[in-house]
Amino acid sequence: xxxxxxxxxxxxxxxxxxxxxxxxxxxxxxxxxxxxxxxxxxxxxxxxxxxxxxxxxxxxxxxxxxxxxxxxxxxxxxxxxxxxxxxxxxxxxxxxxxxxxxxxxxxxxxxxxxxxxxxxxxxxxxxxxxxxxxxxxxxxxxxxxxxxxxxxxxxxxxxxxxxxxxxxxxxxxxxxxxxxxxxxxxxxxxxxxxxxxxxxxxxxxxxxxxxxxxxxxxxxxxxxxxxxxxxxxxxxxxxxxxxxxxxxxxxxxxxxxxxxxxxxxxxxxxxxxxxxxxxxxxxxxxxxxxx
Ligand code: ATP
Ligand code: MG
Numbered sequence: 001x002x003x004x005x006x007x008x009x010x011x012x013x014x015x016x017x018x019x020x021x022x023x024x025x026x027x028x029x030x031x032x033x034x035x036x037x038x039x040x041x042x043x044x045x046x047x048x049x050x051x052x053x054x055x056x057x058x059x060x061x062x063x064x065x066x067x068x069x070x071x072x073x074x075x076x077x078x079x080x081x082x083x084x085x086x087x088x089x090x091x092x093x094x095x096x097x098x099x100x101x102x103x104x105x106x107x108x109x110x111x112x113x114x115x116x117x118x119x120x121x122x123x124x125x126x127x128x129x130x131x132x133x134x135x136x137x138x139x140x141x142x143x144x145x146x147x148x149x150x151x152x153x154x155x156x157x158x159x160x161x162x163x164x165x166x167x168x169x170x171x172x173x174x175x176x177x178x179x180x181x182x183x184x185x186x187x188x189x190x191x192x193x194x195x196x197x198x199x200x201x202x203x204x205x206x207x208x209x210x211x212x213x214x215x216x217x218x219x220x221x222x223x224x225x226x227x228x229x230x231x232x233x234x235x236x237x238x239x240x241x242x243x244x245x246x247x248x249x250x251x252x253x254x255x256x257x258x259x260x261x262x263x264x265x266x267x268x269x270x271x272x273x274x275x276x277x278x279x280x281x282x283x284x285x286x287x288x289x290x291x
Contacts, residue, residue, distance in 0.1 A: 008067045008069075028213055062189055074086070075125065079125050088186040094182070097182065102174075119159070150171075218263050219289060222282065237276075
């Protein structure tokens, strides 16, 4: 039954995206009480139904309207080519698609690939990357064990997902060039704002929560004691800090400061604070953070 006041989200059933996708949704305060083996479950406290699928099927299901939104690797979206809207880059499950060639070869840049054969399970992404660089190559589509292709004489090079590169090394290959980068994205059916405005409203509500969770993940909350005369310097060190919360301490000349710091800047800020005489520095994660 098509429910107008409920959205369906497609999530990978089991694999590299599953746990992080579900924990994002749970951090948004949305729970479901079905067991781990179900393929479909209603959220307990949000108008949303979960569909648990293979990641390959998610772009198609969202495109066809079986699901309204989905969480999937950008690589699958681009490879499958269904027109869907990427509404958020979720930043997790980052991976790269790289060219690898046998260790014995000297790679001279993308031109090396001209006229060669390349094995991959991502033929469409590869063709796009080669076209952009004006390279013509013979693309061999394989569905798994791509790394073995050069050893068995199937291809001169491979184009595949790399994380640590250890699989490549054990197959006598060297990673020579990254042509594509991916991370998990939230996708939605194109035009849903016109075709299903009620669902669109629910998606907007979900996005407010997702944004708050993602923002919080990028920041740390810090609390420290500081000699009062250094507050101006501290305000300069902590980027984006409009106005820290400052409380006088019982000890004369000392204040307690509370503020948020970007995760990326955290260690530098910590060192700078220590050099300014900050003491009792407490750091905690933030659960949600609104603008
Ligand atoms: P399914 O059974 O659902 O089809 P799968 O085997 O195709 O699963 P996974 O290996 O679980 O897929 O990977 C899912 C997605 O996670 C990939 O499409 C990619 O976006 C990302 N990913 C894959 N490999 C890595 C990796 N090594 N490091 C980080 N992310 C990865
Ligand atoms: Mg898959």
